[in-house]
Amino acid sequence: MALIITAECIACWACEPICPNAAIRVKNEVFRIDKKSCTRCEGYGDLPQCVEICPVEGAIIDDEGTAMNPPGSLTGIPPREPLPA
Amino acid sequence: MSMVQESGCRPIQPNNARIEEHPCYSEGASHRYARMHLPVAPACNMQCRYCNRKFDCSNESRPGVVSGVLNPDQAVKRAWEARQRLPHLRVIGFAGPGDPLANRERVFATCKPLRSSFPDWHLCLSTNGLCLPESVNAILDHGIQHVTITLNALDPEVGAAIYSWIFWNKKRRRGVEAAHILLEQQLAGLSALIARGVLVKINSVLIPGVNDRQIPEINRLVSEAGVFSHNIMPLISAPEHGTYYGVMGIPGPNEAQLQQVRSQCGGAAKLMTHCRQCRADAVGLLEQDRQAELNRSPVEDSRVIPIHRPTRRDPVANPPSPVVLAVASQSGERVDTHFGHAAFFRIYRVTGAQIEHLGERFVPRYCQGDDQCEDKDHTLKAVLNLLNDCQGVICARIGFVPWQELLERGIEPVNSHADRPVLEALSHTARLLQDKHAIPTPKVAAAGMKGRG
Numbered sequence A: 001m002a003l004i005i006t007a008e009c010i011a012c013w014a015c016e017p018i019c020p021n022a023a024i025r026v027k028n029e030v031f032r033i034d035k036k037s038c039t040r041c042e043g044y045g046d047l048p049q050c051v052e053i054c055p056v057e058g059a060i061i062d063d064e065g066t067a068m069n070p071p072g073s074l075t076g077i078p079p080r081e082p083l084p085a
Numbered sequence B: 001m002s003m004v005q006e007s008g009c010r011p012i013q014p015n016n017a018r019i020e021e022h023p024c025y026s027e028g029a030s031h032r033y034a035r036m037h038l039p040v041a042p043a044c045n046m047q048c049r050y051c052n053r054k055f056d057c058s059n060e061s062r063p064g065v066v067s068g069v070l071n072p073d074q075a076v077k078r079a080w081e082a083r084q085r086l087p088h089l090r091v092i093g094f095a096g097p098g099d100p101l102a103n104r105e106r107v108f109a110t111c112k113p114l115r116s117s118f119p120d121w122h123l124c125l126s127t128n129g130l131c132l133p134e135s136v137n138a139i140l141d142h143g144i145q146h147v148t149i150t151l152n153a154l155d156p157e158v159g160a161a162i163y164s165w166i167f168w169n170k171k172r173r174r175g176v177e178a179a180h181i182l183l184e185q186q187l188a189g190l191s192a193l194i195a196r197g198v199l200v201k202i203n204s205v206l207i208p209g210v211n212d213r214q215i216p217e218i219n220r221l222v223s224e225a226g227v228f229s230h231n232i233m234p235l236i237s238a239p240e241h242g243t244y245y246g247v248m249g250i251p252g253p254n255e256a257q258l259q260q261v262r263s264q265c266g267g268a269a270k271l272m273t274h275c276r277q278c279r280a281d282a283v284g285l286l287e288q289d290r291q292a293e294l295n296r297s298p299v300e301d302s303r304v305i306p307i308h309r310p311t312r313r314d315p316v317a318n319p320p321s322p323v324v325l326a327v328a329s330q331s332g333e334r335v336d337t338h339f340g341h342a343a344f345f346r347i348y349r350v351t352g353a354q355i356e357h358l359g360e361r362f363v364p365r366y367c368q369g370d371d372q373c374e375d376k377d378h379t380l381k382a383v384l385n386l387l388n389d390c391q392g393v394i395c396a397r398i399g400f401v402p403w404q405e406l407l408e409r410g411i412e413p414v415n416s417h418a419d420r421p422v423l424e425a426l427s428h429t430a431r432l433l434q435d436k437h438a439i440p441t442p443k444v445a446a447a448g449m450k451g452r453g
Helices: A049-053 B025-032 B072-085 B103-118 B133-141 B154-164 B175-195 B214-225 B254-265 B370-386 B402-410 B423-438
Strands: A024-027 A032-033 B036-038 B045-049 B088-092 B120-129 B146-148 B163-168 B171-173 B199-206 B229-234 B270-272 B281-287 B323-327 B344-351 B353-361 B392-393 B411-413
Touching: A049 B088, B025 B254, B036 B072, B072 B088, B072 B103, B088 B103, B103 B120, B103 B133, B133 B146, B146 B175, B146 B423, B154 B163, B163 B175, B171 B175, B175 B199, B175 B214, B199 B214, B199 B254, B199 B344, B229 B254, B323 B423, B344 B423, B353 B423, B370 B402, B392 B423, B402 B411, B411 B423
Parallel strands: B036 B088, B088 B120, B120 B146, B146 B199, B199 B229, B229 B270, B323 B392, B392 B411
Antiparallel strands: A024 A032, B036 B281, B045 B163, B163 B171, B323 B344, B344 B353
16 A cells, blocks of 8 residues: 655655655656555554655645644644634 | 763864855855855755745745755756856855755765866855764765754753654654754764864754753853854744744744843854855855846756745645535636646635635645556545545546546536636536535526625
8 A cells, every 4th residue: 555645745855765665756856656666664664764754744645645744743833723514 | 961072173273265265154255255055955854943844935045945956967057157157156055955964965966076176165064963973974075174063952852842853763753862862963973073174163043932041051062172163043933934933933032132142152162143044045145145146047958846835735624514626726716727637626615605715735646647657546546535525626627537436426527617717617616516416496597606705
């Protein structure tokens, strides 16, 4: 179950060199995780390496659309109020 | 906690071109010699609370800010161009937008040709120090003789309040643990550089109420260690910068607070007071930055990598009742974007004639061309999951597969408003969907639905 990079990505390149599976592909400065190569770093670390170094909340999601680094988790800035139901 | 080891440092010769030609190391030089920051270092290995990696503004001057990142070839070309226009250029600095030592290959690949073409230039870099000890040999091998380390705290408890996290040994680490690791690396790197004769400058960001009392201690310690100068910089903090301190309303010091702290710093390290807190792509004299003019000059066959991304984003939780619609529109004015090309969708809630913009939702690019097709299903699923709470998606065009998938999820794909105004498309679609889902309601007249509320 590969991870996915959203358009929140700021193209900072931090993830690309540390991916142990070389799964991060860059084309025209758009970063993408190769589905076949990504193992979510199973057996490598507790969390996928890209998730561990990415500085942008919401830039990496799983295929359920869940942010691996949710709002507030990296900056310490509390997320905005959720939308009223 | 390890303190700086005995370094056996040599006293710095005052009549030294290394000092007299470097605008940051000599105030006199700052009026005579130009410097150029080459933004070749996009990655960072930690998050400081006064920094926001998403920010970019060409009118803004503060550390870490750049308009684009260059690869080493582009950077060398830019240096050649700058040399034509700035005969008094003497210093090439690496200062970001990330940490130069988190981008060692790029930085050193830029140093090599510059050093052989311009042996009289001074190369320098500025670092958070996290990767410093293991980089000292390479720094010297590449002719870098000036290093600035940002040191904001000696007490890890204080450090924990300044740094959100560091990436260390395969993990993101936070709090006191992170601050402790960082400090050890900074101090070990500092000693090693001084022992090897590198001119070291320390930058400390004064954050009132956080590290005021740390700074005189830092001054004492680094002075004893043989640091050349200490630059105490005021925190720059504004909500629109999107930094932690900015958003949380923690202001920078006023002039009196800054002077007060500086007056408590009487160590041998020279206090730098002429710092302009330059951008990571600054060019020219310190008092007269020409980056906007010079960086605009065309670098041959280059593609400057834009780092700006829109930062507005609302967390989207539960489907709000009336009608929530996603719109693929780059401009925000018209429905101008193909579903598969959208980097983000604009999310609106339409209640009768009232249209509320809820924010933007960023999605992975689903349609990226032939070589990416193997991942299409996977990516499409993620896009659809991100749009799950919408009742409709308005886009200029849409492929057959996503069309079907949207319908299966009960989301109405709408492509009949291509190039029409977004507001008109929203009103029209909302009405359509309300009618569709409503139990018998009188048909609303086709005309008469107007703009935003």
